Every structure is written in C-alpha cells, then in structure tokens.
Amino acid sequence: MDTVDAIVIGAGVVGLAVARELALAGREVIVAEAESTFGTGISARHSEVIHAGIYYPPGSLKAKLCVEGKALLYDYCERRRIPHKRLGKLIVAVERTERSRLEELAERAAANGVADLQWLTGAEARALEPELVCDSALLSPSTGILDSHALMQSLVADLEAAGGAVAYDNRVTSISRGPGVFEVAINGAPEPCLATPLVINAAGLEAADVLASIEGFPRSDVPKMYFCKGNYFTLSGKSPFSRLIYPMPAAGGLGTHVTLDLAGRARLGPDTEWLDAPCYDVSEDRAEAFRTAVARYFPKVRDRNLVPAYAGVRPKLAAPGETDRDFVISRQDENGGARLISLLGIESPGLTASLAIGTKVALLDD
Numbered sequence: 442m443d444t445v446d447a448i449v450i451g452a453g454v455v456g457l458a459v460a461r462e463l464a465l466a467g468r469e470v471i472v473a474e475a476e477s478t479f480g481t482g483i484s485a486r487h488s489e490v491i492h493a494g495i496y497y498p499p500g501s502l503k504a505k506l507c508v509e510g511k512a513l514l515y516d517y518c519e520r521r522r523i524p525h526k527r528l529g530k531l532i533v534a535v536e537r538t539e540r541s542r543l544e545e546l547a548e549r550a551a552a553n554g555v556a557d558l559q560w561l562t563g564a565e566a567r568a569l570e571p572e573l574v575c576d577s578a579l580l581s582p583s584t585g586i587l588d589s590h591a592l593m594q595s596l597v598a599d600l601e602a603a604g605g606a607v608a609y610d611n612r613v614t615s616i617s618r619g620p621g622v623f624e625v626a627i628n629g630a631p632e633p634c635l636a637t638p639l640v641i642n643a644a645g646l647e648a649a650d651v652l653a654s655i656e657g658f659p660r661s662d663v664p665k666m667y668f669c670k671g672n673y674f675t676l677s678g679k680s681p682f683s684r685l686i687y688p689m690p691a692a693g694g695l696g697t698h699v700t701l702d703l704a705g706r707a708r709l710g711p712d713t714e715w716l717d718a719p720c721y722d723v724s725e726d727r728a729e730a731f732r733t734a735v736a737r738y739f740p741k742v743r744d745r746n747l748v749p750a751y752a753g754v755r756p757k758l759a760a761p762g763e764t765d766r767d768f769v770i771s772r773q774d775e776n777g778g779a780r781l782i783s784l785l786g787i788e789s790p791g792l793t794a795s796l797a798i799g800t801k802v803a804l805l806d807d
C-alpha cells in the first residue's frame with residue numbers, strides 16, 4: 442500500500458484550496474474525488490459572489506474567513522487573471538420599517554472589519570440604479586463576482602505544479618486505522634489502497650457520510666446534515682441593474698436577490714427550499730413566488746419572463762427554523778499520531794472563504 446502525507450476527500454473549491462495550501466507547504470497530497478472532474482458539487486451551483494463579510498456573527502469563522510478570504514481571493518484573481526468584477530452591491534430596506542435591520546447589518550459589518558459600507562437614501566440608490574424602489578440602502582463596494590470554474594482550474598494547476606494530484610472517479614468508501622495512519626479504500630474495494638497520517642474531509646454535502654465511514658468513529662459524533670435547496674431563475678432581457686441587489690436576509694438564506702454573471706445577465710435567487718435529500722430540479726411553479734419577492738424592490742419584474750435556471754444545495758448543520766450554525770473546522774488526533782480534519786457545514790460564504798480556509802487548515806496541522 443502506498444503512503445502519502447495527506448489525503449483530501451473532495452475536489453470542490455474548498456478541498457482544492459486546502460490541498461493547494463498543503464502542497465505549497467511541501468506535503469505530498471492526493472485529492473480523492475468521486476466524480477470524473479473537479480467542482481461538480483456545491484461548487485458548481487451557487488451565485489459566484491465574492492461576499493464582503495457583512496452578515497455573519499462577529500467572531501464567527503464565517504465572518505473571519507469571509508473577510509480574510511475576500512482579500513486573498515481578489516489578490517489571487519488579479520495575479521492569475523481569473524475573470525472577476527468588483528461590481529458592488531446594494532442591500533435595500535424596501536420600507537422605512539426595515540431601516541433598523543439595515544442599521545443592525547451595518548453594525549455587524551463594522552464589527553467584522555467591513556469598513557467601506559456607505560449609507561444611501563432611496564433617491565441616492567435610485568440615482569445609481571434607476572429601476573430600484575427602496576426607502577434606503579447600504580452600498581457594499583467590495584462585493585464582487587468571479588468565474589469560479591476558472592478559480593478551481595487554477596487551484597488544480599497550482600496543486601499539480603507543487604507535486605500534488607487529483608484522483609478522479611475515486612470515491613472514498615471506507616477508512617480504517619493502521620499504526621499512525623488512516624487506510625483509505627476506494628469505490629467499495631474490500632481492501633484499502635492508500636495510507637496517510639492526515640485525512641481532510643472536504644466532502645461537502647457528503648461530509649457526514651464520510652465521517653460515518655471511518656472505522657470506530659463514534660456514531661454520536663456524526664452530525665445530522667440538513668439540505669436546503671436554493672433555486673435560481675434567469676431574468677429575460679437586458680439586466681435592469683449594474684450592481685447586485687439584495688433585500689433583507691431571510692431564514693436560511695440572504696433573501697431572494699438579483700445577481701449578475703460575468704456576461705452581465707441577471708439571475709434571481711437563490712430562495713430556500715428544505716429537502717430530505719439533494720435534488721436539483723427547478724420547478725416552474727416557483728416563478729410566481731420569485732416575482733412576488735423581487736417585485737417589492739423591482740416592480741417591473743412583473744413585465745419580464747422568468748426562466749428556470751439551476752439549483753444548488755446548502756449543507757446545513759442547523760435544522761429548519763433553528764439559528765444558522767457556523768462553519769465547523771475541527772482537528773481530531775488519534776492515538777499513534779494520525780489526524781483527521783473535518784470541514785462541515787461549509788455553506789455560503791464558503792467560495793469567498795476558500796483560500797482562507799486553506800490557510801487555516803494548513804495552520805491547524807502545523
């Protein structure tokens with residue numbers, strides 16, 4: 442059986458960022474990926490927004506890693522010429538009664554180190570975005586969008602240049618324990634094929650299943666994962682906005698917002714739909730609820746066609762109705778020196794935070 446310094450399970454943006462960081466630190470790293478290419482899981486189905494770090498509780502990993510990750514990501518995108526745009530975003534109080542929530546968000550952002558938010562009156566917001574209807578707004582100039590596929594391609598290139606590799610079509614199906622190592626079996630094989638002192642579980646929606654597949658891992662320590670789908674619709678015609686437009690956050694998500702892709706097309710979503718298991722169908726029946734949600738701040742959405750686009754699934758550690766949980770990034774040491782680092786509940790802003798998560802995991806294993 443071959444031995445490597447580290448095995449990362451999952452070639453999404455987070456697993457790739459972690460693997461790259463470990464490889465740059467001189468470790469021999471293999472990423473085991475179940476699918477035939479990288480980034481087909483959560484990392485293929487999101488808004489591609491570089492978040493500023495506004496919403497998350499001060500002191501949380503989400504807040505800290507989002508703010509750190511944003512700076513790392515803009516720098517990396519610029520150096521590697523990864524397509525991105527610092528478009529800015531408006532968070533809108535549609536009615537005067539929502540102003541206090543906007544004030545709370547501004548305070549939270551300041552506590553998180555986001556110091557560039559600007560208050561706008563309704564008239565000032567409309568001067569920037571004439572189709573917008575609101576009482577007041579917060580402008581976040583450091584919010585942007587990026588080409589996440591190009592980002593992942595670049596992370597794979599860095600990993601390979603540093604001597605690492607991604608092993609595609611290799612699903613980790615069981616992990617047993619050897620002296621000072623974990624032994625990893627692939628694609629249902631009865632015998633393990635690779636040994637390593639360090640396993641990083643970055644399996645996204647399946648991260649809890651990976652924990653359950655580790656020999657002797659206490660069942661009581663495997664968290665229950667809840668799945669919250671976010672559906673998207675494309676807005677027909679020219680985009681009415683040149684910035685991203687967000688209403689007040691709603692339970693489980695950030696409110697049904699308008700984002701733009703790098704080609705300038707407008708997209709509505711994601712909403713929140715709780716599921717028992719991941720599923721990616723977008724039902725046309727949801728279009729009316731999208732129209733109603735978005736019409737509050739963009740009334741002319743009623744004149745536009747909404748075309749079902751795609752859906753992503755959030756890996757939630759909190760059940761519907763419970764307060765959102767923070768990212769879990771934890772290290773467990775086994776007798777004999779083997780280490781397991783688990784990344785659980787890496788929902789939004791996981792893309793923004795990915796490079797900072799890579800740095801954190803590398804430090805955790807120092």
Ligand SMILES: Cc1cc2nc3c(=O)[nH]c(=O)nc-3n(C[C@H](O)[C@H](O)[C@H](O)COP(=O)(O)OP(=O)(O)OC[C@H]3O[C@@H](n4cnc5c(N)ncnc54)[C@H](O)[C@@H]3O)c2cc1C
Nearest residue numbers: 451453455475482483484487490613645671753791792793
């Ligand atoms: C609707 C939605 C919108 C979002 N919008 C944003 C946004 O705008 N900005 C932002 O910063 N974040 C956003 N996010 C969050 C971001 O997309 C995720 O945090 C990030 O993509 C998670 O990446 P990951 O690598 O952890 O998971 P994934 O991309 O899912 O990668 C996990 C990988 O593990 C593989 N795998 C699973 N089990 C095994 C196994 N046993 N063996 C081998 N491989 C395995 C899977 O095939 C998959 O490729 C959004 C998320 C959602 C759902």
